[in-house]
Amino acid sequence: MSKSKLTREEALNFHLEPTPGKWEVQATVPMTTQRDLSLAYSPGVAVPCEEIAQNPELAYDYTNKGNLVAVISNGTAVLGLGNLGALGGKPVMEGKSVLFKRFADVNSIDIELDTEDPDEFCKAVKLMGPTFGGINLEDIKAPECFIIEQRLKEEMDIPVFHDDQHGTAVICAAGLLNALHISGKKIEDVKIVLNGAGAAGIACIELLKSMGARHDNCIVCDTKGVIYQGRTEGMNQWKSAHAITTELRTLEEAMKGADVFLGVSVKGAVTQAMVEAMAPNPVIFAMANPDPEITPEEAHEVRPDAIVATGRSDYPNQVNNVLGFPYLFRGALDIHARAINDEMKIACAHALAQLAREDVPDEVAVAYGKTLKFGRDYIIPTPFDPRLIYRIPPAVAKAGMDTGAARRPIIDMDAYELNLKTRLDPTASILQGLSARARAAQARMIFAEGDDPRVLRAAVSYQRSGYGKSLVVGRVDDVKAKLEAAGLGDAVNEIEVVNAANTEHLDSYKELLYSRLQRKGIDKSDVHRMAARDRHIFSSLMLAHGHGDALVTGATRKSAHVMSRINRVFDADADTGAAGVTAVMHKGRIVLISDTLVHEWPNEEDLANIAERAAGVARHLGLEPRVAFVSFSTFGYPVSERAEKMHLAPSVLDRRGVDFEYEGEMTVDVALNSRAQEAYPFQRLTGPANILVVPARHSASISVKLVQEMAGATVIGPILAGVGQSIQLCSTGATANDILNMAILAACKVG
Numbered sequence: 049m050s051k052s053k054l055t056r057e058e059a060l061n062f063h064l065e066p067t068p069g070k071w072e073v074q075a076t077v078p079m080t081t082q083r084d085l086s087l088a089y090s091p092g093v094a095v096p097c098e099e100i101a102q103n104p105e106l107a108y109d110y111t112n113k114g115n116l117v118a119v120i121s122n123g124t125a126v127l128g129l130g131n132l133g134a135l136g137g138k139p140v141m142e143g144k145s146v147l148f149k150r151f152a153d154v155n156s157i158d159i160e161l162d163t164e165d166p167d168e169f170c171k172a173v174k175l176m177g178p179t180f181g182g183i184n185l186e187d188i189k190a191p192e193c194f195i196i197e198q199r200l201k202e203e204m205d206i207p208v209f210h211d212d213q214h215g216t217a218v219i220c221a222a223g224l225l226n227a228l229h230i231s232g233k234k235i236e237d238v239k240i241v242l243n244g245a246g247a248a249g250i251a252c253i254e255l256l257k258s259m260g261a262r263h264d265n266c267i268v269c270d271t272k273g274v275i276y277q278g279r280t281e282g283m284n285q286w287k288s289a290h291a292i293t294t295e296l297r298t299l300e301e302a303m304k305g306a307d308v309f310l311g312v313s314v315k316g317a318v319t320q321a322m323v324e325a326m327a328p329n330p331v332i333f334a335m336a337n338p339d340p341e342i343t344p345e346e347a348h349e350v351r352p353d354a355i356v357a358t359g360r361s362d363y364p365n366q367v368n369n370v371l372g373f374p375y376l377f378r379g380a381l382d383i384h385a386r387a388i389n390d391e392m393k394i395a396c397a398h399a400l401a402q403l404a405r406e407d408v409p410d411e412v413a414v415a416y417g418k419t420l421k422f423g424r425d426y427i428i429p430t431p432f433d434p435r436l437i438y439r440i441p442p443a444v445a446k447a448g449m450d451t452g453a454a455r456r457p458i459i460d461m462d463a464y465e466l467n468l469k470t471r472l473d474p475t476a477s478i479l480q481g482l483s484a485r486a487r488a489a490q491a492r493m494i495f496a497e498g499d500d501p502r503v504l505r506a507a508v509s510y511q512r513s514g515y516g517k518s519l520v521v522g523r524v525d526d527v528k529a530k531l532e533a534a535g536l537g538d539a540v541n542e543i544e545v546v547n548a549a550n551t552e553h554l555d556s557y558k559e560l561l562y563s564r565l566q567r568k569g570i571d572k573s574d575v576h577r578m579a580a581r582d583r584h585i586f587s588s589l590m591l592a593h594g595h596g597d598a599l600v601t602g603a604t605r606k607s608a609h610v611m612s613r614i615n616r617v618f619d620a621d622a623d624t625g626a627a628g629v630t631a632v633m634h635k636g637r638i639v640l641i642s643d644t645l646v647h648e649w650p651n652e653e654d655l656a657n658i659a660e661r662a663a664g665v666a667r668h669l670g671l672e673p674r675v676a677f678v679s680f681s682t683f684g685y686p687v688s689e690r691a692e693k694m695h696l697a698p699s700v701l702d703r704r705g706v707d708f709e710y711e712g713e714m715t716v717d718v719a720l721n722s723r724a725q726e727a728y729p730f731q732r733l734t735g736p737a738n739i740l741v742v743p744a745r746h747s748a749s750i751s752v753k754l755v756q757e758m759a760g761a762t763v764i765g766p767i768l769a770g771v772g773q774s775i776q777l778c779s780t781g782a783t784a785n786d787i788l789n790m791a792i793l794a795a796c797k798v799g
């Protein structure tokens with residue numbers, strides 16, 4: 049893991065928490081009552097069973113087959129790491145499964161088969177056919193992968209697709225189309241050197257030849273060097289098909305004057321001298337994972353005119369099959385395809401190439417923290433481009449329908465595209481955007497509770513993920529011991545540990561504190577104790593003096609206690625209009641609830657302030673605010689003294705003339721459900737509310753915790769808004785990852 053700042057510990061922790069591995073199964077139907085049980089299982093389940101037995105096509109309607117893909121491997125070519133065995137490859141296969149879900153809403157499970165025998169492998173996969181809508185073969189070494197895929201394609205009636213072959217080939221072709229366009233060369237004319245004649249290599253060169261590359265212009269190399277006519281060592285029929293008549297014998301010789309280098313071999317297989325010998329404006333796709341054949345830095349050092357791509361996300365131009373397999377299968381599943389054929393793959397390559405040439409939406413620029421424009425450093429869309437989901441599958445589906453691969457053609461392509469737009473979880477892009485903004489902000493983050501191992505892990509992640517400097521308040525020896533116990537011993541030299549004993553600013557901190565508290569019955573010795581011994585106060589003083597840009601605390605003490613300490617230094621209280629806003633995310637929906645932190649029992653003016661604070665947070669998160677003042681009554685019924693302030697709060701906002709939608713009072717179902725809103729045609733919200741202003745802090749806490757515990761919603765916050773300083777409070781049950789998320793919010797100054 050050379051370039052990125054990921055450490056082995058982080059990689060292991062990521063896989064260990066919150067539960068071992070990377071995914072779990074969830075039911076999509078209610079499973080609560082006796083009746084649910086009778087429907088989901090015996091006797092109700094018998095009905096769809098009988099229907100499907102009569103007409104197998106109905107499995108696409110009554111089971112999850114139509115949106116379920118198996119990622120199947122025997123672990124014989126795990127990335128570029130070699131034969132790690134079936135179990136050794138499982139983390140990669142679990143990873144592919146979650147990528148399917150994240151990028152194309154395809155449900156996927158990984159299956160690791162403990163065999164290197166193609167017959168056994170094929171038999172196992174074929175027998176599983178009824179379960180799945182498609183089979184994604186992964187990380188199976190050549191030449192067995194060719195035999196396996198060919199046989200399964202013949203024997204199965206669902207798409208069988210070896211991702212390392214065709215996924216890679218499709219992305220490589222898309223990137224190459226654009227790279228050649230930029231360097232002003234034609235695919236028919238260029239001399240291509242391919243290093244690696246395995247699964248990925250053979251498929252790449254075949255696809256490029258089918259798109260116009262000339263056989264005699266393509267030199268293929270493997271561990272034995274150039275594959276030439278008459279070579280006998282290390283050969284197989286798939287390599288032979290690409291053998292050429294040539295005197296060249298080594299990769300080094302082949303690279304002289306080459307226009308294009310394609311690497312799907314291993315780390316470091318290419319030297320700077322080889323790259324130096326290439327033709328003007330060379331194209332170098334060093335696609336080996338996790339480390340490329342040559343790094344972009346090394347290539348550019350000797351050839352500044354090169355267009356360089358790798359398989360990694362931490363360099364520009366990520367030529368990686370993650371841009372292909374989710375969308376190829378999405379398109380194929382949506383037409384109940386029998387196969388993914390060449391036309392579908394080529395359509396995918398062209399759609400990807402085309403997308404990269406178009407204007408990049410702002411949200412992508414935000415997510416990557418930089419502007420992307422078609423050119424040498426942007427020849428292929430980035431994996432987080434939100435257009436991929438609605439641009440690539442329609443192209444694939446259409447090609448499948450045009451070539452007879454569809455069992456159920458799509459009639460209305462416009463409706464299909466609209467449907468694809470709604471498939472992705474919007475919360476993922478919100479978090480992604482925040483993370484990019486935090487990275488751009490490079491905030492010096494004060495972590496007040498350096499004696500807590502979760503906080504220390506979050507602080508190390510914050511800094512190592514490139515968000516900025518971590519300033520940890522704690523004792524140096526204690527921090528060191530706790531980092532060592534967490535397996536992060538080397539991080540003690542990276543993060544900065546600050547405390548009253550090692551700061552030169554203690555006197556000015558005390559001065560500020562005294563000036564604020566002298567008329568509140570606090571004397572100088574109290575002030576010394578507070579500044580020197582209370583980490584929340586000490587951290588707040590650091591922030592007040594600009595000795596850090598933002599503060600995260602609250603993981604070790606209840607928020608009321610922490611707020612009282614912060615308020616010694618700042619005015620973060622109800623009188624000054626501060627408010628706590630909690631983001632609740634569930635099933636692709638995000639709702640902000642407020643005030644979850646500051647006001648105990650707000651009046652209508654306070655409620656209007658809270659709405660304004662929450663609207664500000666919503667806009668920071670990229671949401672257009674729609675506020676509902678919620679209660680147990682809707683527009684005055686039932687009449688109740690307790691609901692009156694919720695009834696009056698909208699009129700306070702009317703008076704203020706704010707620039708966002710608001711309405712109330714109403715019950716939560718009316719607020720969140722546009723059907724329920726139809727019963728009140730006069731109401732002014734243009735859709736379901738995304739901000740709920742609740743009557744009191746207890747109802748805020750009850751609502752958040754109820755959806756968290758009952759529905760398993762993801763909760764971020766409370767975000768402290770309206771303080772003028774960036775301070776975020778974690779909950780005492782926060783994990784290291786939750787704390788990191790709060791630091792990211794603090795860095796973005798969301799409050």
Ligand SMILES: NC(=O)C1=CN([C@@H]2O[C@H](COP(=O)(O)OP(=O)(O)OC[C@H]3O[C@@H](n4cnc5c(N)ncnc54)[C@H](OP(=O)(O)O)[C@@H]3O)[C@@H](O)[C@H]2O)C=CC1
Pocket residue numbers: 124125126127128129187188189190211212213216243244245246247248249269270271272282311312313314315317335336337338358359367368369370
């Ligand atoms: N960026 C992306 O999206 C993808 C990247 N890859 C990467 O491509 C690489 C190969 O994967 P895959 O095709 O599945 O694996 P295979 O095992 O099927 O093939 C590996 C090929 O690389 C050749 N090779 C190994 N070492 C060298 C070397 N030093 N010089 C020249 N050739 C060498 C092998 O030669 P021989 O035949 O002589 O043994 C073989 O032909 C991996 O690094 C993988 O991570 C794969 C898929 C997608």
Ligand SMILES: CC(=O)C(=O)O
Pocket residue numbers: 126127128187211212336337359368369370
């Ligand atoms: C990306 C991928 O599939 C590989 O490196 O094997």
Ligand SMILES: [Mg+2]
Pocket residue numbers: 127186187211212
């Ligand atoms: Mg792979």
